[in-house]
Amino acid sequence: xxxxxxxxxxxxxxxxxxxxxxxxxxxxxxxxxxxxxxxxxxxxxxxxxxxxxxxxxxxxxxxxxxxxxxxxxxxxxxxxxxxxxxxxxxxxxxxxxxxxxxxxxxxxxxxxxxxxxxxxxxxxxxxxxxxxxxxxxxxxxxxxxxxxxxxxxxxxxxxxxxxxxxxxxxxxxxxxxxxxxxxxxxxxxxxxxxxxxxxxxxxxxxxxxxxxxxxxx
Amino acid sequence: xxxxxxxxxxxxxxxxxxxxxxxxxxxxxxxxxxxxxxxxxxxxxxxxxxxxxxxxxxxxxxxxxxxxxxxxxxxxxxxxxxxxxxxxxxxxxxxxxxxxxxxxxxxxxxxxxxxxxxxxxxxxxxxxxxxxxxxxxxxxxxxxxxxxxxxxxxxxxxxxxxxxxxxxxxxxxxxxxxxxxxxxxxxxxxxxxxxxxxxxxxxxxxxxxxxxxxxx
Numbered sequence: 039x040x041x042x043x044x045x046x047x048x049x050x051x052x053x054x055x056x057x058x059x060x061x062x063x064x065x066x067x068x069x070x071x072x073x074x075x076x077x078x079x080x081x082x083x084x085x086x087x088x089x090x091x092x093x094x095x096x097x098x099x100x101x102x103x104x105x106x107x108x109x110x111x112x113x114x115x116x117x118x119x120x121x122x123x124x125x126x127x128x129x130x131x132x133x134x135x136x137x138x139x140x141x142x143x144x145x146x147x148x149x150x151x152x153x154x155x156x157x158x159x160x161x162x163x164x165x166x167x168x169x170x171x172x173x174x175x176x177x178x179x180x181x182x183x184x185x186x187x188x189x190x191x192x193x194x195x196x197x198x199x200x201x202x203x204x205x206x207x208x209x210x211x212x213x214x215x216x217x218x219x220x221x222x223x224x225x226x227x228x229x230x231x232x233x234x235x236x237x238x239x240x241x242x243x244x245x246x247x248x249x250x251x252x253x254x255x
Numbered sequence: 256x257x258x259x260x261x262x263x264x265x266x267x268x269x270x271x272x273x274x275x276x277x278x279x280x281x282x283x284x285x286x287x288x289x290x291x292x293x294x295x296x297x298x299x300x301x302x303x304x305x306x307x308x309x310x311x312x313x314x315x316x317x318x319x320x321x322x323x324x325x326x327x328x329x330x331x332x333x334x335x336x337x338x339x340x341x342x343x344x345x346x347x348x349x350x351x352x353x354x355x356x357x358x359x360x361x362x363x364x365x366x367x368x369x370x371x372x373x374x375x376x377x378x379x380x381x382x383x384x385x386x387x388x389x390x391x392x393x394x395x396x397x398x399x400x401x402x403x404x405x406x407x408x409x410x411x412x413x414x415x416x417x418x419x420x421x422x423x424x425x426x427x428x429x430x431x432x433x434x435x436x437x438x439x440x441x442x443x444x445x446x447x448x449x450x451x452x453x454x455x456x457x458x459x460x461x462x463x464x465x466x467x468x469x470x471x
Contacts, residue, residue, distance in 0.1 A: 099448040101408030104441035107425045111256060111434035187320035191412065194429055204326045208415075213330050220323035231318045 045218030051203065055222065057117070058199035061189045062230075065121055066182050069128025074174070077136030078162065087137045094137075097130040102188040110195045120189075120197025127188050128181045135177025139170030172242045179234035186230045190223050200226070258435040270424070274443055277420035280338060280410045281451075284345035285403050288353055291346070292398075296357025297383065306358065313351035321348070321409045325416045341410065341418030348409055349402035356398025360391025393462040400455035407448040411440070421447070 045051060080086040106123045113119035143166050151165045167174075193201030200223045207216025262270065299306045316324075324344050334340045364387050372386045388395075414422025421444045428436030 096449055096452070099404045099408075099452045100445045101411050101441075101448055103408070103411040103422060103425060104444045107429065107437045107441040110429060111437055183318055187318075190320045190322045194426070201322055204322055207326065216326045217330055220326040223323040224319045224327075227318045227320050227323075228315065 041214035042218050045203070045214050046222075048215075051218070051222075054198060054200050054202050055226075057197075058186075058189050058201075058223075058226065061117070061121060061124060061192060061197060061199055062182070062186045065124035065128050065185050065189070066178070068121075068125045069132060069181060069185070070178060072125070073129045073132035074136055077133055077140060080137065081140040081166070084141060087141050091134055091137050094130040094133040097126075098134070102127055102184070103191055103194075106188070106191050106195050115196030117197050120192035120195055120199075123195070124185050124188060124192070128185050131180040131184065132174070132177045135180070136170065136174045139173030139177075140166055142173070143169045168243045169246065172238060172246065175234070175238040175241050179231070179238055182234050183227055183231050186227050187223075256434055257438060258433075261433075261435050262439060270439060270443070273419070273421050273423050273440070274447070277407070277410055277422075277444065277447065280341060280345065280413065280418060280420050281403060281406045281447075284342050284406050284410075285349060285399065287342070288346045288349035288402060289399065292350055292353035292357055295350075296354045297361070299354065300358050300361040309354060310351065313347075313354060316347045317351040321412045322415070324348075325412065329416050336417040338413075338418045340416060341413035344413070345406045345409060348405060352402045352405070353395075353398045356394050356401075357391065360394030360398075361387050363394060364390045393459055396455060396459045396462055400452060400459060403451045403455060404448050407444065407451055411444050 076090070077087075080090050102123075105126050106120065109119050109123040109126075113122060147165060147169070148161060151161050156164065189197075189199045190201040190204070192199045193205050200219050203215055203219030204223070207213065207219060295309065299309055319327075321344065324347070325340070328334055328340045328344055329336060334343070368386060368390070369382060372382045377385065410418070410420050411422035411425060414420055414426050421440045424436045424440030425444075428434065428438075428440060
Protein backbone atom coordinates (compact mmCIF):
# COMPACT_ATOMS: atom_id res chain seq x y z
CA UNK A 39 0.00 0.00 0.00
CA UNK A 40 2.81 2.35 0.96
CA UNK A 41 4.71 1.56 -2.21
CA UNK A 42 1.52 2.32 -4.16
CA UNK A 43 1.36 5.78 -2.57
CA UNK A 44 4.99 6.30 -3.51
CA UNK A 45 4.04 5.71 -7.14
CA UNK A 46 1.64 8.64 -7.06
CA UNK A 47 4.41 10.85 -5.70
CA UNK A 48 6.86 9.98 -8.47
CA UNK A 49 7.77 13.02 -10.59
CA UNK A 50 6.97 11.11 -13.80
CA UNK A 51 3.52 10.13 -12.51
CA UNK A 52 2.10 13.62 -12.75
CA UNK A 53 3.90 14.46 -16.01
CA UNK A 54 2.66 11.25 -17.70
CA UNK A 55 -0.85 11.89 -16.42
CA UNK A 56 -0.69 15.35 -18.00
CA UNK A 57 0.58 13.91 -21.30
CA UNK A 58 -2.21 11.31 -21.22
CA UNK A 59 -4.91 13.93 -20.70
CA UNK A 60 -3.30 16.21 -23.28
CA UNK A 61 -3.20 13.46 -25.92
CA UNK A 62 -6.82 12.51 -25.22
CA UNK A 63 -8.28 16.02 -25.12
CA UNK A 64 -6.49 17.27 -28.24
CA UNK A 65 -7.30 14.08 -30.17
CA UNK A 66 -10.96 14.31 -29.20
CA UNK A 67 -11.22 18.01 -30.11
CA UNK A 68 -9.63 17.47 -33.53
CA UNK A 69 -11.82 14.39 -34.00
CA UNK A 70 -14.98 16.41 -33.30
CA UNK A 71 -13.74 19.26 -35.53
CA UNK A 72 -13.38 16.81 -38.44
CA UNK A 73 -16.28 14.40 -37.89
CA UNK A 74 -19.08 16.84 -37.03
CA UNK A 75 -18.73 19.13 -40.09
CA UNK A 76 -18.31 16.02 -42.27
CA UNK A 77 -21.54 14.56 -40.90
CA UNK A 78 -23.35 17.87 -41.44
CA UNK A 79 -21.98 18.12 -44.97
CA UNK A 80 -23.37 14.75 -46.01
CA UNK A 81 -26.57 15.03 -43.96
CA UNK A 82 -28.68 16.43 -46.81
CA UNK A 83 -28.17 13.33 -48.91
CA UNK A 84 -29.40 10.05 -47.37
CA UNK A 85 -27.24 8.09 -49.82
CA UNK A 86 -24.05 9.94 -48.88
CA UNK A 87 -24.91 9.59 -45.17
CA UNK A 88 -25.42 5.84 -45.54
CA UNK A 89 -22.11 5.48 -47.38
CA UNK A 90 -20.30 7.50 -44.71
CA UNK A 91 -21.93 5.47 -41.91
CA UNK A 92 -20.89 2.20 -43.56
CA UNK A 93 -17.29 3.34 -44.05
CA UNK A 94 -17.12 4.58 -40.46
CA UNK A 95 -18.56 1.28 -39.22
CA UNK A 96 -15.76 -0.59 -40.95
CA UNK A 97 -13.34 1.94 -39.46
CA UNK A 98 -14.63 1.10 -36.00
CA UNK A 99 -13.70 -2.54 -36.54
CA UNK A 100 -10.01 -1.65 -37.00
CA UNK A 101 -8.15 -2.58 -33.78
CA UNK A 102 -6.69 0.46 -31.97
CA UNK A 103 -3.26 -1.15 -31.64
CA UNK A 104 -3.33 -1.77 -35.41
CA UNK A 105 -3.92 1.95 -36.08
CA UNK A 106 -1.08 2.98 -33.76
CA UNK A 107 1.14 0.30 -35.24
CA UNK A 108 0.39 1.38 -38.81
CA UNK A 109 1.07 5.02 -38.04
CA UNK A 110 4.52 4.10 -36.72
CA UNK A 111 6.12 2.97 -40.04
CA UNK A 112 4.65 6.04 -41.77
CA UNK A 113 5.28 8.81 -39.23
CA UNK A 114 7.71 7.30 -36.75
CA UNK A 115 7.85 7.53 -32.94
CA UNK A 116 6.62 10.29 -30.68
CA UNK A 117 3.77 12.48 -29.47
CA UNK A 118 2.60 13.74 -32.88
CA UNK A 119 2.29 10.30 -34.54
CA UNK A 120 0.36 9.07 -31.47
CA UNK A 121 -1.93 12.07 -31.74
CA UNK A 122 -2.61 11.31 -35.42
CA UNK A 123 -3.49 7.71 -34.54
CA UNK A 124 -5.82 8.79 -31.73
CA UNK A 125 -7.59 11.31 -34.00
CA UNK A 126 -8.18 8.49 -36.51
CA UNK A 127 -9.67 6.44 -33.67
CA UNK A 128 -11.83 9.34 -32.44
CA UNK A 129 -13.53 10.05 -35.78
CA UNK A 130 -15.68 6.95 -36.56
CA UNK A 131 -17.97 6.88 -33.48
CA UNK A 132 -18.74 10.62 -33.80
CA UNK A 133 -19.27 10.34 -37.56
CA UNK A 134 -21.63 7.37 -37.17
CA UNK A 135 -23.74 8.96 -34.45
CA UNK A 136 -23.85 12.45 -35.94
CA UNK A 137 -24.90 11.11 -39.37
CA UNK A 138 -27.48 8.77 -37.86
CA UNK A 139 -28.82 11.46 -35.54
CA UNK A 140 -29.17 14.06 -38.29
CA UNK A 141 -30.78 11.55 -40.64
CA UNK A 142 -33.37 10.55 -38.04
CA UNK A 143 -34.86 14.04 -37.72
CA UNK A 144 -38.38 13.56 -39.05
CA UNK A 145 -39.09 15.16 -42.46
CA UNK A 146 -42.41 16.53 -41.15
CA UNK A 147 -40.57 18.59 -38.53
CA UNK A 148 -38.27 19.99 -41.23
CA UNK A 149 -41.25 20.71 -43.49
CA UNK A 150 -42.97 22.56 -40.67
CA UNK A 151 -39.84 24.63 -40.05
CA UNK A 152 -39.56 25.46 -43.75
CA UNK A 153 -43.24 26.42 -43.75
CA UNK A 154 -42.51 28.82 -40.91
CA UNK A 155 -39.95 30.49 -43.18
CA UNK A 156 -36.70 29.21 -41.66
CA UNK A 157 -33.64 29.19 -43.91
CA UNK A 158 -31.48 26.09 -44.43
CA UNK A 159 -28.92 27.41 -41.94
CA UNK A 160 -31.62 28.10 -39.35
CA UNK A 161 -33.13 24.65 -39.86
CA UNK A 162 -29.72 23.12 -39.21
CA UNK A 163 -28.89 25.26 -36.17
CA UNK A 164 -32.31 25.47 -34.54
CA UNK A 165 -34.00 22.22 -35.54
CA UNK A 166 -31.71 19.45 -36.74
CA UNK A 167 -28.71 19.90 -34.41
CA UNK A 168 -30.73 20.30 -31.18
CA UNK A 169 -32.88 17.25 -32.01
CA UNK A 170 -29.81 15.17 -32.90
CA UNK A 171 -27.77 16.49 -29.94
CA UNK A 172 -28.27 13.52 -27.56
CA UNK A 173 -27.26 11.02 -30.25
CA UNK A 174 -24.26 13.16 -31.26
CA UNK A 175 -23.13 13.42 -27.63
CA UNK A 176 -23.47 9.67 -27.18
CA UNK A 177 -21.04 9.33 -30.09
CA UNK A 178 -18.62 11.84 -28.56
CA UNK A 179 -18.78 9.90 -25.29
CA UNK A 180 -17.97 6.58 -26.98
CA UNK A 181 -15.15 8.30 -28.79
CA UNK A 182 -13.78 9.95 -25.63
CA UNK A 183 -13.70 6.71 -23.66
CA UNK A 184 -12.02 4.92 -26.55
CA UNK A 185 -9.42 7.66 -26.94
CA UNK A 186 -8.57 7.68 -23.22
CA UNK A 187 -8.18 3.89 -23.31
CA UNK A 188 -6.15 3.86 -26.52
CA UNK A 189 -3.88 6.67 -25.29
CA UNK A 190 -2.52 4.01 -22.92
CA UNK A 191 -1.09 2.27 -26.00
CA UNK A 192 0.68 5.43 -27.21
CA UNK A 193 3.65 4.39 -25.10
CA UNK A 194 4.43 1.63 -27.62
CA UNK A 195 5.15 4.23 -30.31
CA UNK A 196 6.84 6.67 -27.95
CA UNK A 197 3.83 8.91 -27.31
CA UNK A 198 4.11 8.88 -23.53
CA UNK A 199 1.10 8.84 -21.23
CA UNK A 200 0.16 6.55 -18.36
CA UNK A 201 0.92 3.46 -20.44
CA UNK A 202 4.55 4.42 -19.90
CA UNK A 203 4.19 3.64 -16.18
CA UNK A 204 2.50 0.29 -16.84
CA UNK A 205 5.27 -0.69 -19.26
CA UNK A 206 7.93 0.53 -16.80
CA UNK A 207 6.32 -1.64 -14.13
CA UNK A 208 6.53 -4.67 -16.43
CA UNK A 209 10.13 -3.98 -17.42
CA UNK A 210 11.38 -3.52 -13.85
CA UNK A 211 9.04 -6.16 -12.50
CA UNK A 212 7.76 -3.47 -10.13
CA UNK A 213 4.22 -4.40 -9.15
CA UNK A 214 3.50 -1.07 -7.44
CA UNK A 215 4.19 1.00 -10.56
CA UNK A 216 2.28 -1.47 -12.71
CA UNK A 217 -0.80 -1.43 -10.48
CA UNK A 218 -0.59 2.31 -9.74
CA UNK A 219 -0.46 3.13 -13.45
CA UNK A 220 -3.27 0.71 -14.29
CA UNK A 221 -5.60 1.95 -11.56
CA UNK A 222 -5.04 5.57 -12.62
CA UNK A 223 -5.86 4.80 -16.26
CA UNK A 224 -8.92 2.83 -15.19
CA UNK A 225 -10.13 5.72 -13.02
CA UNK A 226 -9.51 8.19 -15.82
CA UNK A 227 -11.59 6.08 -18.23
CA UNK A 228 -14.44 5.69 -15.75
CA UNK A 229 -14.45 9.42 -14.93
CA UNK A 230 -14.58 10.18 -18.67
CA UNK A 231 -17.49 7.79 -19.15
CA UNK A 232 -19.48 9.21 -16.22
CA UNK A 233 -18.87 12.90 -16.93
CA UNK A 234 -19.66 12.60 -20.64
CA UNK A 235 -22.83 10.74 -19.66
CA UNK A 236 -23.81 13.76 -17.55
CA UNK A 237 -22.94 16.08 -20.44
CA UNK A 238 -25.17 14.03 -22.73
CA UNK A 239 -28.15 14.52 -20.40
CA UNK A 240 -27.44 18.25 -20.07
CA UNK A 241 -27.44 18.70 -23.83
CA UNK A 242 -30.75 16.91 -24.35
CA UNK A 243 -33.15 19.76 -25.22
CA UNK A 244 -35.98 20.30 -22.75
CA UNK A 245 -38.59 19.67 -25.43
CA UNK A 246 -37.14 16.26 -26.23
CA UNK A 247 -37.12 15.31 -22.55
CA UNK A 248 -40.79 16.24 -22.21
CA UNK A 249 -41.66 14.35 -25.39
CA UNK A 250 -39.87 11.26 -24.05
CA UNK A 251 -41.80 11.42 -20.79
CA UNK A 252 -45.08 11.61 -22.69
CA UNK A 253 -44.20 8.54 -24.66
CA UNK A 254 -43.86 6.84 -21.30
CA UNK A 255 -40.10 6.30 -21.47
CA UNK B 256 9.99 -0.23 -46.54
CA UNK B 257 7.96 -3.41 -46.96
CA UNK B 258 10.05 -6.57 -47.15
CA UNK B 259 8.09 -9.11 -49.23
CA UNK B 260 10.97 -11.56 -48.91
CA UNK B 261 10.48 -11.71 -45.13
CA UNK B 262 6.79 -12.42 -45.62
CA UNK B 263 7.33 -15.35 -48.01
CA UNK B 264 10.11 -16.76 -45.82
CA UNK B 265 8.13 -16.62 -42.61
CA UNK B 266 4.59 -17.32 -43.71
CA UNK B 267 4.40 -20.90 -42.41
CA UNK B 268 6.54 -20.70 -39.29
CA UNK B 269 5.56 -17.29 -37.95
CA UNK B 270 2.68 -15.49 -39.72
CA UNK B 271 0.18 -18.36 -40.01
CA UNK B 272 0.67 -19.60 -36.43
CA UNK B 273 0.15 -16.04 -35.16
CA UNK B 274 -3.06 -15.75 -37.21
CA UNK B 275 -4.35 -19.13 -36.05
CA UNK B 276 -3.43 -18.32 -32.44
CA UNK B 277 -5.34 -15.05 -32.74
CA UNK B 278 -8.46 -16.77 -34.11
CA UNK B 279 -8.23 -19.39 -31.36
CA UNK B 280 -7.93 -16.76 -28.59
CA UNK B 281 -10.88 -14.76 -29.92
CA UNK B 282 -13.10 -17.79 -30.57
CA UNK B 283 -12.53 -19.39 -27.15
CA UNK B 284 -13.16 -16.06 -25.40
CA UNK B 285 -16.43 -15.35 -27.23
CA UNK B 286 -17.59 -18.93 -26.63
CA UNK B 287 -16.90 -18.76 -22.88
CA UNK B 288 -18.46 -15.30 -22.66
CA UNK B 289 -21.59 -16.56 -24.41
CA UNK B 290 -21.86 -19.53 -22.01
CA UNK B 291 -21.79 -17.06 -19.11
CA UNK B 292 -24.00 -14.37 -20.68
CA UNK B 293 -26.88 -16.56 -21.89
CA UNK B 294 -27.98 -17.82 -18.44
CA UNK B 295 -27.36 -14.40 -16.87
CA UNK B 296 -29.33 -12.69 -19.64
CA UNK B 297 -32.24 -15.11 -19.29
CA UNK B 298 -32.19 -14.65 -15.51
CA UNK B 299 -32.16 -10.86 -15.87
CA UNK B 300 -35.12 -10.93 -18.28
CA UNK B 301 -37.09 -12.78 -15.58
CA UNK B 302 -35.89 -10.81 -12.52
CA UNK B 303 -35.62 -7.21 -13.70
CA UNK B 304 -34.27 -5.96 -10.38
CA UNK B 305 -30.84 -7.49 -10.98
CA UNK B 306 -30.41 -5.72 -14.34
CA UNK B 307 -29.00 -2.39 -13.03
CA UNK B 308 -26.30 -4.03 -10.84
CA UNK B 309 -25.37 -6.45 -13.64
CA UNK B 310 -24.95 -3.65 -16.20
CA UNK B 311 -23.08 -1.56 -13.62
CA UNK B 312 -20.48 -4.25 -12.93
CA UNK B 313 -20.07 -5.38 -16.54
CA UNK B 314 -20.04 -1.72 -17.67
CA UNK B 315 -17.24 -0.99 -15.20
CA UNK B 316 -15.24 -3.95 -16.55
CA UNK B 317 -15.88 -2.79 -20.11
CA UNK B 318 -14.58 0.73 -19.54
CA UNK B 319 -11.22 -0.33 -18.01
CA UNK B 320 -8.55 0.22 -20.72
CA UNK B 321 -7.25 -3.15 -21.88
CA UNK B 322 -3.56 -2.63 -21.10
CA UNK B 323 -4.55 -1.63 -17.56
CA UNK B 324 -6.79 -4.67 -17.10
CA UNK B 325 -4.05 -6.96 -18.44
CA UNK B 326 -1.52 -5.42 -16.05
CA UNK B 327 -3.90 -5.77 -13.09
CA UNK B 328 -4.77 -9.40 -13.92
CA UNK B 329 -1.11 -10.34 -14.35
CA UNK B 330 -0.44 -9.17 -10.79
CA UNK B 331 -3.15 -11.49 -9.41
CA UNK B 332 -1.38 -14.42 -7.74
CA UNK B 333 -1.83 -17.62 -9.73
CA UNK B 334 -2.56 -15.87 -13.04
CA UNK B 335 0.63 -14.25 -14.31
CA UNK B 336 1.64 -13.96 -17.95
CA UNK B 337 0.04 -16.15 -20.61
CA UNK B 338 -3.00 -16.87 -22.72
CA UNK B 339 -5.26 -17.84 -19.77
CA UNK B 340 -4.98 -14.32 -18.34
CA UNK B 341 -5.67 -12.84 -21.79
CA UNK B 342 -8.77 -15.02 -22.21
CA UNK B 343 -10.10 -13.94 -18.78
CA UNK B 344 -9.74 -10.28 -19.79
CA UNK B 345 -11.32 -10.84 -23.21
CA UNK B 346 -14.28 -12.68 -21.63
CA UNK B 347 -14.83 -9.85 -19.15
CA UNK B 348 -14.92 -7.33 -22.02
CA UNK B 349 -17.66 -9.28 -23.84
CA UNK B 350 -20.08 -9.65 -20.95
CA UNK B 351 -21.72 -6.21 -21.14
CA UNK B 352 -22.56 -6.37 -24.84
CA UNK B 353 -23.66 -10.02 -24.78
CA UNK B 354 -25.87 -9.80 -21.68
CA UNK B 355 -27.45 -6.56 -22.92
CA UNK B 356 -28.31 -8.13 -26.26
CA UNK B 357 -29.67 -11.36 -24.76
CA UNK B 358 -32.02 -9.27 -22.59
CA UNK B 359 -32.96 -6.95 -25.48
CA UNK B 360 -33.59 -9.98 -27.69
CA UNK B 361 -35.95 -11.63 -25.22
CA UNK B 362 -37.64 -8.27 -24.60
CA UNK B 363 -38.28 -7.89 -28.32
CA UNK B 364 -40.58 -10.94 -28.36
CA UNK B 365 -44.17 -9.61 -28.54
CA UNK B 366 -46.36 -10.39 -25.54
CA UNK B 367 -49.06 -11.73 -27.90
CA UNK B 368 -46.62 -14.35 -29.19
CA UNK B 369 -45.95 -15.50 -25.64
CA UNK B 370 -49.68 -15.58 -24.93
CA UNK B 371 -50.32 -17.64 -28.04
CA UNK B 372 -47.61 -20.11 -27.02
CA UNK B 373 -49.10 -20.39 -23.55
CA UNK B 374 -52.54 -20.87 -25.06
CA UNK B 375 -51.17 -23.76 -27.11
CA UNK B 376 -50.18 -25.40 -23.83
CA UNK B 377 -46.43 -24.77 -23.85
CA UNK B 378 -44.67 -24.80 -20.49
CA UNK B 379 -42.44 -21.90 -19.44
CA UNK B 380 -39.34 -23.85 -20.39
CA UNK B 381 -40.80 -24.72 -23.81
CA UNK B 382 -41.70 -21.07 -24.36
CA UNK B 383 -38.10 -20.10 -23.58
CA UNK B 384 -36.44 -22.63 -25.88
CA UNK B 385 -38.98 -22.83 -28.71
CA UNK B 386 -40.32 -19.28 -28.85
CA UNK B 387 -38.28 -16.67 -26.99
CA UNK B 388 -34.70 -17.73 -27.75
CA UNK B 389 -35.29 -18.47 -31.47
CA UNK B 390 -36.97 -15.07 -31.90
CA UNK B 391 -34.23 -13.37 -29.88
CA UNK B 392 -31.49 -14.98 -31.98
CA UNK B 393 -30.88 -12.11 -34.44
CA UNK B 394 -30.38 -9.63 -31.58
CA UNK B 395 -28.11 -12.10 -29.76
CA UNK B 396 -26.06 -12.58 -32.94
CA UNK B 397 -25.77 -8.79 -33.23
CA UNK B 398 -24.24 -8.85 -29.74
CA UNK B 399 -21.89 -11.68 -30.71
CA UNK B 400 -20.78 -9.61 -33.69
CA UNK B 401 -19.88 -6.53 -31.62
CA UNK B 402 -18.20 -8.69 -28.96
CA UNK B 403 -16.16 -10.60 -31.56
CA UNK B 404 -14.90 -7.47 -33.31
CA UNK B 405 -13.99 -5.87 -29.96
CA UNK B 406 -12.20 -9.02 -28.82
CA UNK B 407 -10.20 -9.46 -32.03
CA UNK B 408 -8.93 -5.90 -31.51
CA UNK B 409 -8.09 -6.24 -27.82
CA UNK B 410 -6.48 -9.66 -28.32
CA UNK B 411 -3.65 -7.92 -30.24
CA UNK B 412 -2.70 -6.15 -27.00
CA UNK B 413 -2.76 -9.51 -25.19
CA UNK B 414 0.52 -10.36 -26.90
CA UNK B 415 2.16 -7.90 -24.51
CA UNK B 416 1.46 -10.31 -21.65
CA UNK B 417 2.51 -13.33 -23.72
CA UNK B 418 -0.92 -14.27 -24.96
CA UNK B 419 0.36 -14.88 -28.50
CA UNK B 420 -1.56 -13.99 -31.64
CA UNK B 421 -1.03 -11.25 -34.21
CA UNK B 422 -0.02 -8.67 -31.60
CA UNK B 423 3.21 -10.66 -31.24
CA UNK B 424 4.22 -9.57 -34.75
CA UNK B 425 3.34 -5.94 -33.97
CA UNK B 426 5.27 -5.81 -30.68
CA UNK B 427 8.40 -7.60 -31.90
CA UNK B 428 8.30 -5.48 -35.05
CA UNK B 429 8.23 -2.26 -33.03
CA UNK B 430 10.97 -3.33 -30.60
CA UNK B 431 13.25 -4.54 -33.43
CA UNK B 432 12.34 -1.53 -35.58
CA UNK B 433 11.24 -3.83 -38.40
CA UNK B 434 8.17 -2.24 -40.06
CA UNK B 435 7.27 -5.27 -42.20
CA UNK B 436 6.37 -7.33 -39.11
CA UNK B 437 4.31 -4.44 -37.72
CA UNK B 438 2.42 -3.95 -40.98
CA UNK B 439 1.73 -7.67 -41.45
CA UNK B 440 0.41 -8.00 -37.89
CA UNK B 441 -1.70 -4.85 -38.00
CA UNK B 442 -3.14 -5.49 -41.47
CA UNK B 443 -4.02 -9.12 -40.68
CA UNK B 444 -5.68 -8.10 -37.39
CA UNK B 445 -7.68 -5.44 -39.25
CA UNK B 446 -8.71 -7.86 -42.00
CA UNK B 447 -9.71 -10.46 -39.42
CA UNK B 448 -11.87 -7.94 -37.53
CA UNK B 449 -13.53 -6.58 -40.67
CA UNK B 450 -14.12 -10.10 -42.04
CA UNK B 451 -15.67 -11.26 -38.74
CA UNK B 452 -17.86 -8.13 -38.75
CA UNK B 453 -19.15 -8.70 -42.28
CA UNK B 454 -19.65 -12.46 -41.82
CA UNK B 455 -21.63 -12.09 -38.62
CA UNK B 456 -23.62 -9.24 -40.17
CA UNK B 457 -24.59 -11.62 -42.99
CA UNK B 458 -25.63 -14.26 -40.41
CA UNK B 459 -27.68 -11.62 -38.58
CA UNK B 460 -29.51 -10.62 -41.79
CA UNK B 461 -30.09 -14.27 -42.67
CA UNK B 462 -31.71 -14.88 -39.28
CA UNK B 463 -34.07 -11.94 -39.79
CA UNK B 464 -36.04 -13.10 -42.84
CA UNK B 465 -38.87 -10.68 -42.04
CA UNK B 466 -36.49 -7.72 -42.28
CA UNK B 467 -35.07 -9.04 -45.56
CA UNK B 468 -38.44 -9.26 -47.28
CA UNK B 469 -39.48 -5.88 -45.99
CA UNK B 470 -36.37 -4.26 -47.41
CA UNK B 471 -36.77 -5.97 -50.80
